Amino acid sequence: MGYFWLAIAIVSEVTATLFLPACKGFTRVWPSLACATSYGLSFYFLSLVLNSVPVGVTYAIWSGAGIVLVGILGAYFYKQIPDVPAMIGMGLIIAGVAVMNLFSKTISH
Structure with a gap:
């Protein structure tokens, strides 16, 4: 699980990050609420992950996937082509991330 x-x-963290430009320094209410809510959900679900996956592995996958997805979606939504x-x-x-998941003995599957 x-x-x-x-x-x-x-997904929650990527959503929140993609809302940040629309927040305009948290001066726009609805994008700011969407951003804060998405970050809150992300941290809540991240805390659930830590019941079964080591923190280092969790953070590596969470941050790595977030970087890649924000890069891809930033190109699509904001025309910020890497x-x-x-x-x-x-x-x-x-x-x-693939090496960690395939070869690390730290990860419990």
């Missing part, structure tokens, strides 16, 4: 909660935490070094970096993040 931990990885299910982790997926929800990641350059080649940014894409290589995101590829390395994906590779790092």
Whole structure:
């Protein structure tokens, strides 16, 4: 169940981050409420993950997936296209998470 909660935490965190530009420094009420609510949900579900997945592994997957998804969705929604070094970096993040999940004895499946 931990990885299910982790997926929800990641989606919530990415949603919140994508709302940040619309908040305009938290001067716009509805985007600010959506952002704060999404971050709150993300941390709540992240806390549930920690009942079954080690904190280091959880944070690596949560932050890595968030970086990659925000990069992809930022390109789509905000036309902020990553350059080649940014894409290589995101590829390395994906590779790092994959290595952890495939080979680490720290992760309990």
